Amino acid sequence: MKRALISVSDKTGIIDFAKELTNLGYEIISTGGTHKALEDAGLKVIGISDVTGFPECLDGRVKTLHPSIHAGVLAIRGNEEHMKQLADLGIDTIDMVVVNLYPFKQTILKPNVTREEAIENIDIGGPTMIRAAAKNYQDVAVVIDPKDYEKIIAEIKETGDISVDTKFYLSAKVFMHTSHYDSLIAEYMKKAAGIEQFPDTISLTYEKVQEMRYGENPHQKAAFYKEVGAGEGMLTSAVQLHGKELSFNNINDTNGALELLKEYTEPTIVACKHSNPCGVASAETIYEAYVKAYNSDPVSIFGGIIVANREIDKATAEEINKIFVEIVLAPSFTKEALEILEQKKNIRLLTLEGIDKKQPKGSIDIKKVSGGILVQDIDNELLNENELKVVTKRKPTEKEMEDLLFAWKMVKYTKSNGIAIGKDKQSVGIGPGQVNRIWACKQAIEHGIDHLGADTVKGAALASDAFFPFPDCVEECAKAGITAIIQPGGSIKDQASIDACDEAGIAMVFTGMRHFRH
Numbered sequence: 250m251k252r253a254l255i256s257v258s259d260k261t262g263i264i265d266f267a268k269e270l271t272n273l274g275y276e277i278i279s280t281g282g283t284h285k286a287l288e289d290a291g292l293k294v295i296g297i298s299d300v301t302g303f304p305e306c307l308d309g310r311v312k313t314l315h316p317s318i319h320a321g322v323l324a325i326r327g328n329e330e331h332m333k334q335l336a337d338l339g340i341d342t343i344d345m346v347v348v349n350l351y352p353f354k355q356t357i358l359k360p361n362v363t364r365e366e367a368i369e370n371i372d373i374g375g376p377t378m379i380r381a382a383a384k385n386y387q388d389v390a391v392v393i394d395p396k397d398y399e400k401i402i403a404e405i406k407e408t409g410d411i412s413v414d415t416k417f418y419l420s421a422k423v424f425m426h427t428s429h430y431d432s433l434i435a436e437y438m439k440k441a442a443g444i445e446q447f448p449d450t451i452s453l454t455y456e457k458v459q460e461m462r463y464g465e466n467p468h469q470k471a472a473f474y475k476e477v478g479a480g481e482g483m484l485t486s487a488v489q490l491h492g493k494e495l496s497f498n499n500i501n502d503t504n505g506a507l508e509l510l511k512e513y514t515e516p517t518i519v520a521c522k523h524s525n526p527c528g529v530a531s532a533e534t535i536y537e538a539y540v541k542a543y544n545s546d547p548v549s550i551f552g553g554i555i556v557a558n559r560e561i562d563k564a565t566a567e568e569i570n571k572i573f574v575e576i577v578l579a580p581s582f583t584k585e586a587l588e589i590l591e592q593k594k595n596i597r598l599l600t601l602e603g604i605d606k607k608q609p610k611g612s613i614d615i616k617k618v619s620g621g622i623l624v625q626d627i628d629n630e631l632l633n634e635n636e637l638k639v640v641t642k643r644k645p646t647e648k649e650m651e652d653l654l655f656a657w658k659m660v661k662y663t664k665s666n667g668i669a670i671g672k673d674k675q676s677v678g679i680g681p682g683q684v685n686r687i688w689a690c691k692q693a694i695e696h697g698i699d700h701l702g703a704d705t706v707k708g709a710a711l712a713s714d715a716f717f718p719f720p721d722c723v724e725e726c727a728k729a730g731i732t733a734i735i736q737p738g739g740s741i742k743d744q745a746s747i748d749a750c751d752e753a754g755i756a757m758v759f760t761g762m763r764h765f766r767h
Contacts, residue, residue, distance in 0.1 A: 252321075253345035255287065256280040256297075256313065256375070258352055259395065264290045266347070266398040273405055275345065280305065280312045313374040322346060322381045326388045346382035347392045350375040350430055357437050358478055364441055371434055379423045386420035387413060393426055429454045433477060446611065447624065453615070458485060464497045471497045481603025482511070487578060490587065492597035495576075498523075499554070499597065503576055506556045509662035511607050512631060513558065515674070518542040522553040525681040529659050531674040535559040539568055541675045546700050550574070558604055561586045580604045616767075628764060631658065636761040640738065640747050645710075645756040649733040652710035653758060657735050660712040661764040668693040668722075670731065672709035677701055686713065690722040694729045708732050715763045716740040720749035727753035737763040 253275045257263050260283065267277055267287050279287055280297045287294045298304050301315040313319075321343040324331040335342065351372035356362055382391035390411045392401060397419065404411055432454035439448070455474035464471035473495075475485035484504050489495065506521035513531055518538040520528035527549035530541030535557055543550055551572055557579040561569075566586035569577060570593065577590065578599040590598055608627050616623040639645070645653060656671035663669055664682035668689040671677060678697030680689035690711070697706040707730030716739045717723065723746050726734060734750065738759030750757045 250274060250276050251344040252276045252278060252341060253347060254278045254297075254313070254318070254322075254343050254378070255347040256283050256378075257347065257349045259349045260286055261395045262398050263287070263347075263395070264292075266395075266402070267292055269398075269402045270345070273402075278343070281309055310373070313378055316340070318343065318378070319381055322378065322389055323385050324388075325385065343382075343389065345390045345392065346378055348375050348379050349393050349395075350379075350426075353430065353437075354433055354477055357433070367437060367441075372430075376427050376430065380427060383420040383423035386416045390416050391419050391423050393419075393423055397422075428452075429456075440611070446613070446626070451624065459494070461497045462494060465501075469497075473497075473500055480606075482601065482606030483608070484601070486603075487599045487601040490582070490598045490600060491591050492576075493595045495597060499576055502554045503556065503578060503599075505662060506554050507578065507601075507604070509658065510556045510558055511605055512658040512661070514605070516559045517557070519556050520546070520550045520553050521556070522549050525664055526659055526662060526669075526676065526679055527553060529671075529676040531655070536562065536565045536568070539565050543568070543572075544701065545676045546679075546696060547572075548700070554578070556604075561590075563589065566590050578604075628661070628766075630762065631661065632760045632762050638738070638759045638761070639756065640743070640759050641750045641755065641757045643751075643754060643756045645733045645758060649710055649756060650758075653712065653733050653735040656710050656712035657760070660714045662766065663714065665714050665765045665767060667714040667764075667766065669712045670694065670697055670706065670709050671712070672705060677705055677709045686715070686717065687719075687721045687725070690725050694725060694731075698729070703730070706730060710735065712736070715765060716743065717746045718742060720745040722746070723749035723753065723755065723757075726755060732756065734758070735760060737761060739763075 251274065253270050255267060255277055256279060271277060271292060276295065277287065277292060278295045278297060278300055284294050284296055297312050301317045303315060305312045317340050320335060320340050324335050324342060351370045353370045356370040357367050379391050379393055382389040401411060404415060432452040435452055455476060458473040458475050461471035461473060463469055479485045484507055502521050502524050505524040506519045509526055510517060510519045515531040516533065516535045516538050517531040519526055520542050528542035528545045530538045530545065532538040532541055553574055554576045555569060555574055560581045560583060561577065561579045562583050563585035566589040570589050574596065576597040576599060578601060581600055582598065590596060607629060612627045614625050614627050652671050655674055656669045659669035659671060659676055660667050663679055666683045666686045666689045668680040669676065670693050678693035680693035683689035683692065694706060709731050710733040711726055711731050713736040716737050718740050719742060732755055734755060734757040736759065738761060747757065
């Protein structure tokens, strides 16, 4: 008679699975709460202590950690010496291990969980058993996922046994699972112990949200994963109300727009295209903000992403519905707004609670390179107001300073080399991702003139994500009538740009902080 050891924290489907195994001739061994659940369901179950000859002890910490269990799991059936030793020791083989682990993840996600509670939910016997069974996959089937119960029963009924290929598949799932489980523990312990953020080794673990239709291009496969414990305000927590499945590019573009949106507290719209802002505006109402954002670049917004930090109402929905956009993300939609926007079958409508919440301190940014990864702190600072320094003879007016800070927020989320121009809480022109700064500057000015007119560009404020290596950008600003500039400073030729500003009557502020975005 074959024997199955069953000990599960997640008891989904376990009663039916155990009944099927019993009907197929398996003898069931079990522990603790699982033993009771199976027995209460009318199943004949052998207690673990009856196998080990040793009582469960230390509040259940020690149950399966015994040679009578692990020898029965690890013995290679085709090894005569192994089988002789089992016979001499009076140990029977175990043919199936059905185990899932203590709910460590669910425990650490509880509010105000104590360190003692978290550590008590670190499983010891479970990982040891499933790893042992996975190592000996040729002879032992190890089952950790209730989704596999039906597949296993069907295979036994059809062939009388579980194939080696299926056992190897189950074994692979074990090592993927224990790796994830241990990574969660390691990350929790690292933070609790105050260990440096970038230790000698790093193990990152994420959970799949969904498969993608494809990646950046149709020939690339892709999937979307989330950080364990990612909470309110994170894109992984967004709820889709309507429209086609999100694509790889949809998610990437929306994330860029969302992170920029978090910099603003007033009713604000951010329109984004290819991860770059193309229209940003704040106003007293979300409707006014949308109209301003749209007018700042009515060409680029077509086919783009729109994110809002206030509820989308009927009037705003009517305006959005006049053009084609891929996604609208907001804290909520009125009933009337949804009825209007849902007229378009494919538009994706998403809601996100806590849309203004930024990523928590200690979050990291990861970039993949050939053969490795680059890991850094997220860029969660905007500027240090105490380090702002007016370097020109003329100081910016209060109104110019407001425009400068508005533009500085935009340029932080514009691909480098990046330039952003703002005026009256509206983006005037954005020059993203150029290989030199003067091109980005000219592009931003040209876009402003093309879409809002030369009069709007005059008196506007310009932000640069990094310093000016030459005074050429200042000279272009002077030609366009831009009256204030904000930039990090730090070039060996800063004085040339300062002198050019003074000659043109432009006020310039140094932040001492740059925002490259590659």
